[in-house]
Amino acid sequence: MTSTDTTTAGKETSKPTPQMEGTTKEFYDFCQKKELRFQCCSNCKQWRHVPRLMCAECGSWEWQWLRSSGRGKVFTWTVVERPMHPDFVEDVPYAPVVIELEEGVRMVSWLSNCDPHEITRGMPVEVEFDAVSEQLTLPKFKRRNNPL
Amino acid sequence: MSALQNEACIVGIGQTPFLRGTDDDCSSSLRVELQACEAAIKDAGLSNKDIDGILPFYGLSIAEDLAVNLGVRDLAYQATSHVGGAGPGASVANAANAVVAGLANYVIIPGGWYGYSGRRVRQIVVQDVNAMSGGKTARDFYFPFGLTAPVQWFSFIARLHMMEFGTKPEHLGAVAVAQRKHAQLNPNALLRDKPLDMAGYLASPMISDPYRMFDCSLEADGGCAFVVTTKERARDLAQTPINILGIAQGQPFPADDILTREDPFHLGVTDAAPRAFGMAGIEAKDVDFAEIYDPFTFQVIQQLEEIGFCERGSGGDFVADGGIELGGKLPVNTHGGLLSEAHVLGMNHYIEAVQQLRGNAGERQVKDAEIGIVTGFGDFGDGAIAVLGR
Ligand SMILES: [Zn+2]
Numbered sequence: 001m002t003s004t005d006t007t008t009a010g011k012e013t014s015k016p017t018p019q020m021e022g023t024t025k026e027f028y029d030f031c032q033k034k035e036l037r038f039q040c041c042s043n044c045k046q047w048r049h050v051p052r053l054m055c056a057e058c059g060s061w062e063w064q065w066l067r068s069s070g071r072g073k074v075f076t077w078t079v080v081e082r083p084m085h086p087d088f089v090e091d092v093p094y095a096p097v098v099i100e101l102e103e104g105v106r107m108v109s110w111l112s113n114c115d116p117h118e119i120t121r122g123m124p125v126e127v128e129f130d131a132v133s134e135q136l137t138l139p140k141f142k143r144r145n146n147p148l
Numbered sequence: 149m150s151a152l153q154n155e156a157c158i159v160g161i162g163q164t165p166f167l168r169g170t171d172d173d174c175s176s177s178l179r180v181e182l183q184a185c186e187a188a189i190k191d192a193g194l195s196n197k198d199i200d201g202i203l204p205f206y207g208l209s210i211a212e213d214l215a216v217n218l219g220v221r222d223l224a225y226q227a228t229s230h231v232g233g234a235g236p237g238a239s240v241a242n243a244a245n246a247v248v249a250g251l252a253n254y255v256i257i258p259g260g261w262y263g264y265s266g267r268r269v270r271q272i273v274v275q276d277v278n279a280m281s282g283g284k285t286a287r288d289f290y291f292p293f294g295l296t297a298p299v300q301w302f303s304f305i306a307r308l309h310m311m312e313f314g315t316k317p318e319h320l321g322a323v324a325v326a327q328r329k330h331a332q333l334n335p336n337a338l339l340r341d342k343p344l345d346m347a348g349y350l351a352s353p354m355i356s357d358p359y360r361m362f363d364c365s366l367e368a369d370g371g372c373a374f375v376v377t378t379k380e381r382a383r384d385l386a387q388t389p390i391n392i393l394g395i396a397q398g399q400p401f402p403a404d405d406i407l408t409r410e411d412p413f414h415l416g417v418t419d420a421a422p423r424a425f426g427m428a429g430i431e432a433k434d435v436d437f438a439e440i441y442d443p444f445t446f447q448v449i450q451q452l453e454e455i456g457f458c459e460r461g462s463g464g465d466f467v468a469d470g471g472i473e474l475g476g477k478l479p480v481n482t483h484g485g486l487l488s489e490a491h492v493l494g495m496n497h498y499i500e501a502v503q504q505l506r507g508n509a510g511e512r513q514v515k516d517a518e519i520g521i522v523t524g525f526g527d528f529g530d531g532a533i534a535v536l537g538r
Contacts, residue, residue, distance in 0.1 A: 024288040050288070050404075078295075078300050081355060084297035105408070108290050108407055136292075
């Protein structure tokens with residue numbers, strides 16, 4: 001399910017893309033508008049990621065897409081020194097990270113302005129949006145040099 | 149007391165040679181699975197036509213493909229659990245259930261693949277994760293960020309443990325070194341002629357930090373199978389039956405997302421182990437050896453902790469200084485495991501446990517082995533654990 005899209009940089013990419021349907025599409029549609037939003041249960045106010053149809057805490061089917069501050073900390077990471085997927089060969093070494101956002105949710109992302117070998121636990125980060133194609137914008141993160 | 153406690157047993161085991169490279173047609177796993185089934189049925193002293201239950205491994209050959217080749221004309225029972233490497237354990241539970249309840253008499257559990265010569269696990273793409281439990285989460289929220297392979301997503305958890313508890317690369321290395329020592333005593337092990345010491349482990353290339361090459365399991369071609377029946381039927385068969393004393397499954401929550409769990413170290417086996425030990429009426433200290441599903445080194449340390457062989461956070465010390473080697477506190481993966489025997493989906497862990505309990509493990513025999521455990525670990529931490537005894 002890879003698509004061949006033209007990036008904003010005009011370069012061909014065939015990196016794997018999410019399947020744009022249901023709540024996944026809703027999440028990425030907000031990213032397209034440069035908004036990082038997560039589901040928050042309308043009943044018990046629990047934030048959640050990845051998107052679900054029901055609240056695992058209270059069983060409610062109602063939610064709102066609330067906007068995140070976009071600020072968080074590095075929770076854990078790996079440094080990929082040897083690529084496994086052919087579409088990421090040129091990116092090595094790169095560091096997929098798990099970010100813990102101020103709202104308490106965690107998400108997998110990518111740290112852009114930091115040498116993978118300099119990442120530390122709890123490093124403060126903030127979201128930035130990478131329009132990888134006309135159809136898809138990924139929420140990535142950059143190191144906050146002057147954390148408030 | 150559970151209705152399943154000590155009622156079913158493993159009566160036949162079979163395997164193909166384990167290889168890295170074959171002239172077989174690798175487009176389907178059917179050939180190695182059938183060869184393993186044939187050997188297991190023969191080992192039990194049964195004929196193919198006696199088999200009336202088949203529990204296929206998820207994603208491999210389906211029951212119909214196996215039955216039409218083996219000549220199983222009266223297939224009374226079949227089922228598959230979508231739990232990846234926990235599949236063999238899930239099938240043991242299913243098989244025990246089926247034979248004790250009378251749904252089938254002789255159930256076979258196969259599993260095999262061309263994991264080296266066919267397409268490799270490291271090369272999984274989005275189409276493959278669609279088939280996994282938890283695959284949609286990976287497809288939509290991991291893959292776009294370059295997090296595409298098991299070695300990557302499990303390395304996150306290893307790093308977390310290192311930061312939280314001070315677990316060191318040398319602790320991961322102790323698992324790799326111990327299992328390689330065991331492989332050298334196992335004629336079936338792919339790496340039997342390749343000794344490994346700590347310096348060699350630390351010098352192996354970094355794959356996905358903190359995982360080096362020798363933290364990773366060994367992609368291989370091969371198949372295994374085993375036959376389960378009731379204690380009563382086992383009396384008339386060829387081998388000393390190996391009793392299923394306890395069997396249980398578990399899943400972490402949420403099962404489809406390894407990285408957002410409230411407690412990132414909690415595995416399926418965390419919940420399954422007390423259930424299996426309870427059914428068997430034993431405690432961790434009664435276990436003579438453990439065959440632990442080992443996709444990567446840290447997942448061995450993690451399961452040892454979560455099962456309760458040691459406190460959470462102390463697994464590094466538990467595996468150090470020969471603690472999990474033959475002659476140590478708890479011999480682990482006495483065949484070399486997925487790391488040094490071959491990655492045959494954890495099916496080879498059952499074969500080894502049965503060999504140990506039959507007393508047929510040759511140079512690597514655990515002295516006076518009476519109780520052994522086998523774990524399975526699949527997808528993002530699905531778990532299964534069997535307590536076996538003679
Ligand atoms: Zn709720």
